[in-house]
Amino acid sequence: MATTQKSLVESVPKGLLIGGRWRDSSDGRTLAVEDPSSGATLAHVADATIADGKAALDAAVAAQGDWASTPPRDRGEILRAAFERITERAEDFATLMTLEMGKTLLESRGEVTYGAEFFRWFSEEAVRISGRWSTAPNGATRLLTMKKPVGPTLMITPWNFPLAMGTRKIGPAIAAGCTMVVKPASQTPLTMLALAELLRECGLPDGVLNVITTTRTGDVIEPVIRDPRLRKLTFTGSTAVGRSLVEQSAEQLLRVSMELGGNAPFIVFEDADLDRAVEGAMLAKMRNIGEACTAANRFYVHESVVDDFAERMAKRMGALTLGKGTKKGVDVGPLIDGKARDGVAELVEHARSQGATIVTGGNPVPGRGYFYEPTVITGVRKDARMMTEEIFGPVAPIASFRTEKEAIDLANGTEYGLASYVFTRDLSRVIRVSEALEYGMIGINQGIISNPAAPFGGVKASGFGREGGFEGIEEYLETTYVGIAP
Incomplete structure (x- = not known):
C-alpha cells in the first residue's frame, strides 16, 4: 500500500x-x-x-x-x-x-x-x-x-x-x-x-x-x-x-x-439501437463489478438480434482489464471476498452443465485477491440458477425471446421486483411494457437509473x-x- x-x-x-x-x-x-x-x-x-x-x-x-x-x-x-x-x-x-x-x-x-x-x-x-x-x-x-x-x-x-x-x-x-x-x-x-x-x-x-x-x-x-x-x-x-x-x-x-x-431483467427488443443497448448493458451489468442489487442479472434479447448482441457484448467484456482498483488502466476490481467469488463460479458451472455456451471468460482468476473474469454466456436455460438467483458478479447470461408477451412473462417470472431495463425505439411499447413489468424501477434505454432525486425501491421480495x-x-x-x- x-x-x-x-x-x-x-x-x-x-x-x-x-x-x-x-x-x-x-x-x-x-x-x-x-x-x-x-x-x-x-x-x-x-x-x-x-x-x-x-x-x-x-x-x-x-x-x-x-x-x-x-x-x-x-x-x-x-x-x-x-x-x-x-x-x-x-x-x-x-x-x-x-x-x-x-x-x-x-x-x-x-x-x-x-x-x-x-x-x-x-x-x-x-x-x-x-x-x-x-x-x-x-x-x-x-x-x-x-x-x-x-x-x-x-x-x-x-x-x-x-x-x-x-x-x-x-x-x-x-x-x-x-x-x-x-x-x-x-x-x-x-x-x-x-x-x-x-x-x-x-x-x-x-x-x-x-x-x-x-x-x-x-x-x-x-x-x-x-x-x-x-x-x-x-x-x-x-x-x-x-x-x-x-x-x-x-x-x-x-x-x-x-x-x-434483486434479479433485474435487461430486455432488448428487435427495434432497439444495439450500440446503445450494449453500452447500457455494460453499465447495468458491470457497475460495481456487478455487485449491485440493481445490476442486470438476466439478459433477454429478441431472437432476431440475440447473436449480434451477444457478440458485441462479449467483445466489450473480454477487453476489460482486471486488477487492483487503485491502479491506472484497470477496468474491473476484485469481488468482495472468497465466498462471493466461489458463489459466482458455482452459478457459471451450473449453467455450463446445462449446456450453456461460455462466449468469453467463465473462470476465477488464480493468485491473490478475489477476481473473476468478465463473462458472457449464451443459451442459458430459464431454470438455470443464475437466472433465478442474484449473481452479484461480472457475469452476463443471455437468453432469447420471440414475442413481447414472452419477454414480459420471463422478466416477471421471479419473486424479486427491484430494477428492470428495457431497450426499444417504440414509444407505445415503452408504455405497455412499463405498465406490465412488476418492478419498482424501470430504466428505458439507459443502464443506470439510480438518482438521489428519484424514489429508489422495489416491490415483492425486493x-x-x-x-x-x-x-x-x-x-x-x-x-x-x-x-x-x-
Missing part, C-alpha cells in the same frame, strides 16, 4: 462512535478489514458487543428530543456543509472505498458524487416538511395535520456501496429530525467511520449519529430491534436477512424500510419503502392530526 494510502487508512477513526465519543469495544475485541485485491489486512476496528449496541441506542434516545426541536434550517445547513466537505475530500473517500471494497477509483469517484448528492438533496428537503390546514366538511372543526420525526432509527447498511448506502439513509433522517444507530457492513466499515467523523466536524450534535461496527451482528442488533425505545428500522441487504429482521421488528411494530435483493426523491423523507416522518373546535 502506498504511503499516502496507508496514512489515509490510519487517519480514519477505528472505534465505536457513541454519544459523540469514539471508544473501544467494551470487551476490547477488534475486527480485521481486508483488501479484497490481495487478502491483506488494511486495519482493525472495534468489534461491538451487546452492551455497546445498547449504549448506542441509549445515546440516540437521549439526543432525540433536542434534535427533533432543532430548526429545520439548522439541520439542513449541517447536511449542506457535509455535502461540500465530502466533495472537497472526494479523492480520499474514493481511495478509501476502493481499498476496502475493491471497485476501481473511477467507480468510487462516481459513488462519492452520487452519495454526496443525497446530503445536498435532503438539505433542501429539511425546510420543506409541511402539513395542512382545512375545514371539516360540516364546518364544525378545523383539521390540522403536522409531520413529526419518527424517532430513534436503526440503520443497517451493506458493503457494496459504503458511502452512498449510508448517505441515502442518514440524509433524510437528519433532515427529518431523527437520531440514529448505524451498523455498517463489517467488510467495509472504514468509509462509514470517516463519514461519521466528517459529520461531527460539520456540527452534528453528539448522540444524533452513533456508529457501531461488529462481527456479532445478530447478537448485537436483535436486542436493539426489540427495545421499545427504537421507532424505526431501515435495512439494505439480502432478502433472507430482511425477512428475519421484519419478523423481529414486528414485536415493537416498528416503522420499517427494506431494500432487499422490499418496501423508498429512499431518495420527495418520498425519501416521508419514511422518517409520522403524521399527527389535530382537531380544533373554533
Whole structure:
C-alpha cells in the first residue's frame, strides 16, 4: 500500500462512535478489514458487543428530543456543509472505498458524487416538511395535520456501496429530525467511520449519529430491534436477512424500510439501437463489478438480434482489464471476498452443465485477491440458477425471446421486483411494457437509473419503502392530526 494510502487508512477513526465519543469495544475485541485485491489486512476496528449496541441506542434516545426541536434550517445547513466537505475530500473517500471494497477509483469517484448528492438533496428537503390546514366538511372543526420525526432509527447498511448506502439513509433522517444507530457492513466499515467523523466536524450534535461496527451482528442488533425505545428500522441487504429482521421488528411494530435483493431483467427488443443497448448493458451489468442489487442479472434479447448482441457484448467484456482498483488502466476490481467469488463460479458451472455456451471468460482468476473474469454466456436455460438467483458478479447470461408477451412473462417470472431495463425505439411499447413489468424501477434505454432525486425501491421480495426523491423523507416522518373546535 502506498504511503499516502496507508496514512489515509490510519487517519480514519477505528472505534465505536457513541454519544459523540469514539471508544473501544467494551470487551476490547477488534475486527480485521481486508483488501479484497490481495487478502491483506488494511486495519482493525472495534468489534461491538451487546452492551455497546445498547449504549448506542441509549445515546440516540437521549439526543432525540433536542434534535427533533432543532430548526429545520439548522439541520439542513449541517447536511449542506457535509455535502461540500465530502466533495472537497472526494479523492480520499474514493481511495478509501476502493481499498476496502475493491471497485476501481473511477467507480468510487462516481459513488462519492452520487452519495454526496443525497446530503445536498435532503438539505433542501429539511425546510420543506409541511402539513395542512382545512375545514371539516360540516364546518364544525378545523383539521390540522403536522409531520413529526419518527424517532430513534436503526440503520443497517451493506458493503457494496459504503458511502452512498449510508448517505441515502442518514440524509433524510437528519433532515427529518431523527437520531440514529448505524451498523455498517463489517467488510467495509472504514468509509462509514470517516463519514461519521466528517459529520461531527460539520456540527452534528453528539448522540444524533452513533456508529457501531461488529462481527456479532445478530447478537448485537436483535436486542436493539426489540427495545421499545427504537421507532424505526431501515435495512439494505439480502432478502433472507430482511425477512428475519421484519419478523423481529414486528414485536415493537416498528416503522420499517427494506431494500432487499434483486434479479433485474435487461430486455432488448428487435427495434432497439444495439450500440446503445450494449453500452447500457455494460453499465447495468458491470457497475460495481456487478455487485449491485440493481445490476442486470438476466439478459433477454429478441431472437432476431440475440447473436449480434451477444457478440458485441462479449467483445466489450473480454477487453476489460482486471486488477487492483487503485491502479491506472484497470477496468474491473476484485469481488468482495472468497465466498462471493466461489458463489459466482458455482452459478457459471451450473449453467455450463446445462449446456450453456461460455462466449468469453467463465473462470476465477488464480493468485491473490478475489477476481473473476468478465463473462458472457449464451443459451442459458430459464431454470438455470443464475437466472433465478442474484449473481452479484461480472457475469452476463443471455437468453432469447420471440414475442413481447414472452419477454414480459420471463422478466416477471421471479419473486424479486427491484430494477428492470428495457431497450426499444417504440414509444407505445415503452408504455405497455412499463405498465406490465412488476418492478419498482424501470430504466428505458439507459443502464443506470439510480438518482438521489428519484424514489429508489422495489416491490415483492425486493422490499418496501423508498429512499431518495420527495418520498425519501416521508419514511422518517409520522403524521399527527389535530382537531380544533373554533
